[in-house]
Amino acid sequence: MAKNTTRKPPIRRKSSKKKKSALLFRIVLITFLLFGFLYGSYHYRNAIRYYLSSKSDRIAKEDKFVKDRIIQILKSHKDLTFGFDVSQFQGNINWDEVNSAKNKFPLKFVIIRASAGSDKRDSRFSENWSQAKKYDFIRGAYHYYRPNENSIQQANNFIKVVSLHSGDLPPVLDIEKLPENQSIDSLKVGLKRWLNIVDSHYKVRPIIYTGEKYYNDFLKEEFKGYTFWIANYNFFVENINDDWLFWQFTQKAKINGIDEYVDVNIYNGTPKMLQYLTISN
Template identity: 50%
Template structure:
């Protein structure tokens, strides 16, 4: 339906505005002027919203195409709710899901509500699985490591433990934060016999973690901007979208690309 027909056939009759009568009256004339303006505003906002969605979807498609020789995976937590795991096999473009990393622990004493269920079901799918710890900067790093260890039982074929650091401390310096992170990383490596991976944002890394003490670690970098790669030069995993959609999960999900093929990923897993 054309915009002019919409005004004439739907809106003006509803407002009791007679187009054939030139004597609208003050209210009628005002409405005659105001209504089209409001409709134009609504159409503009609607178009803007649809355009943003299209841009993000287009960006996801471009990343899948640009990294077609690489492998892709997702990460989840209880925010995605209950997952219909029998439907979780591939992305909507047909690309296979090669790894799934899930939140296991939060801070000193919390466990993700869906971790145990997710952990068991991903194992059944035969997809490489991993677990991450959401680090709280103002809580004791050793207690946080103990919390992760008490929850996660890694097995042969699992991805290395992941430290998720994206928050800043309120009660300590950045120097103290780094010391705490190293303590967590060391304890986890000693326990599982494999070096952990660090997850963080692109800007967070450059502002706070660009330090020689972290050079030996593999980085999983989040950057949702419309770029072809993160600023971090040595990223191993790039979380490039937080608005992904796949069958079996009813909420937005994070999409990740691994810097390499499935053989490169298998070299990283627990032996």
């Protein structure tokens, strides 16, 4: 009696057409990645040279490196609006000379530190505040928030120091540090309390200043109704993001009339749009 034999199914071989398509896809992908790498290497060649140089070389090159980046950012955002921010750490400012960045890009606004924590008043706030008005800058005031101090006292401290008028920017809450003795959730409760008290007093919603990482990690989702002023000095960040109202892109600018380094900022809009952001009574 003959045995039943099971015939193995024939081995299906990939068609040469499919092989050619897969090979072509790989070639295109590798070419694209290689082009991207070469373009990125060329585009950021100065930054790469800077970061790969020795510490002593970096120190020697830093001034030129920073200046070149500032000019590059200003040129690429020339249709937007430039401003700066100051505190007592900039010392005595000669406001007669303060008018532009790099003697070419007009400065339209200034944001001035008013207070810090529950009891600190910036020692140069009154002078800077009045001089900014005298020299026709659109002015704003900010409070440096100390996470380990009482949020209600901090809000009241800012309110005691700052009187806002028509044409001024909304108040700004500056949060940069993480708390030492409380949770992030507790910190957020305190921030919201400060914002609500200040909002109720001035009848305008405050702006929040912070670093990009802090914004992404802790604030972006829970504070969606607020506008943000973001600090990011990374050389590889070349453009303001759509969800940033202001971008502080450097802390090492030199401006006529100010001896110390100054933070320079870009408002994400035209000067006319900035006017619409101001308080109207």
